[in-house]
Amino acid sequence: MRSIILVLVAGLFAAHAGCRKSTSTPAPTNAPSRSPRVSYEVRGEGDAVTKGITENGSFASGKNTLELKEGRVFANGKDYGSVQEGDSVLLERDGQLFVNGEMRQSE
Numbered sequence: 487m488r489s490i491i492l493v494l495v496a497g498l499f500a501a502h503a504g505c506r507k508s509t510s511t512p513a514p515t516n517a518p519s520r521s522p523r524v525s526y527e528v529r530g531e532g533d534a535v536t537k538g539i540t541e542n543g544s545f546a547s548g549k550n551t552l553e554l555k556e557g558r559v560f561a562n563g564k565d566y567g568s569v570q571e572g573d574s575v576l577l578e579r580d581g582q583l584f585v586n587g588e589m590r591q592s593e
Contacts, residue, residue: 564592
């Protein structure tokens, strides 16, 4: 009799453990993704410089134009790939683009 009760109690614990729901809530699939915040600097002719910190936007200095859009960086109309939160983007006077000090080639 005692072993039957132990089997029943063990079965109840097993059934209860299998019925537990996860406490984590999945992220909604229709939630807009947030663009990363990056620091930027655009150098133009002479001492002309445009700089700041942003998620998205278009910035110019002299003949150079930098655009940050939805986690991607564009310089003078060319796509230079993705950027991450906290990255530093520099568009030099000669049109070369650097992300975190490393030169990037257009894709």
